[in-house]
Amino acid sequence: MASPEYEHRKSDLLNAARELFFVQGYEKTSVSDIIQKVGVAKGSFYYYFTSKEEILDTLIDDIALQGIEKVRDIVANSSLNALCKLNRVFKIARDWKLENRHMMQDTLRVLYDDKNLIIRHKLAQRNIALAVPEVASIIRQGIAEGMFNAVNPDDTAELIVFLGTALNDIFARYLLEMDAHPDHIMILKAKTASYESAIVRILGAPENSIKAVPLSFFEDMLAVR
Template sequence: MKTVKEGEIRRREILDVARELFVTKGYDHTSVNDILKIVDIAKGTFYYYFASKEEVLEAIILDIVEEGARRAEIIVKDQSIPLLNRIMMAIMAQTPEFEGSEEIKEELHKVENAKLERLYLKAMLKRMTPVLQEPVLECIKEGIAHMEYPTECIETILLLGHMMFDCDTFEWKMEEYPQKIQAFLCHAERMLGTKEGELSGFLQMFGQMP
């Protein structure tokens, strides 16, 4: 009889192989059979863990959220970085890097996959809001930020960052970005209740976008 741990390892194996295949061959060009062959399991075993190839992709997206949140957590705990910077850097670090995973990123942004993007957004907001809670509360305590609704402020900034810069809601042209980023930073400052211009240094960091 398989133990729970063996099951988890098997599931993880499927996810890793699938992710690798989605990245190298593309999601559309990867079949469940391709995955089976490499993991060396029977069809039934695959379907014991996942209902479909799409469900595998969904699980990979949740992994991506988790990886991003862990990068953010490391930054949030780094006392060598000024508090306010920690918050902004954590938000940026959380953005999926899709290291070499352009294929998955593309999949996420395809119009037909708005469903996946929504899955990503909801999971990211749930996972990231508590991560930022502590540094934001500390900012308030230290008088660097002033707000009545810290949780909602975090939710709002995360939501805006994603909708504006990760998923191209406004379809801005390349040359519009500097102004849009400046406006975003200005709005974040106002919502956080920091001094004016406190976040303007992040314009550079956003420089690599989109």
């Protein structure tokens, strides 16, 4: 078991790397930049991490795992049917965005800067890898309950998560342009409705049973900017 001092120093390095990656970009940040910010010797860095890439991967894991734990709690809840579980998973994502809406635009501006392309890509891939097994578990339950008639739960889950990732990407880009293009909110509502309709058909679920994003969500997101 790692000592408190070990964990504290590792956390310092991770926090410094996160700040530098977001401000300067991953490519322009060196190991020397990280250790200088923390105030440790270069050898100390390599005691905790083998490379700059490893510290990025650790950061990505930390960020992605924060969200998936709540999803796993929902999946493990035996009192919920599959449809309820899936809608609650969507609600987790909505609630997080709403709770952090005051800083959402600044965060997205950093992530969608060209210099942070590798961070955005790695985070999306890690989120997909973690989410697909959980969604597949919900789909299997839904098939057993007679709610869904999907043929292959794993492939179906992958498709749903990929579509959700694409919708999140559209949402982020449109939100960043909202001041110049206020009509984007209507486009987002239409795309969200199409996404919900697509999931219903992919799953063979009852019509209008999937509520990924209520129409009021976008107004709520823009309320504090």
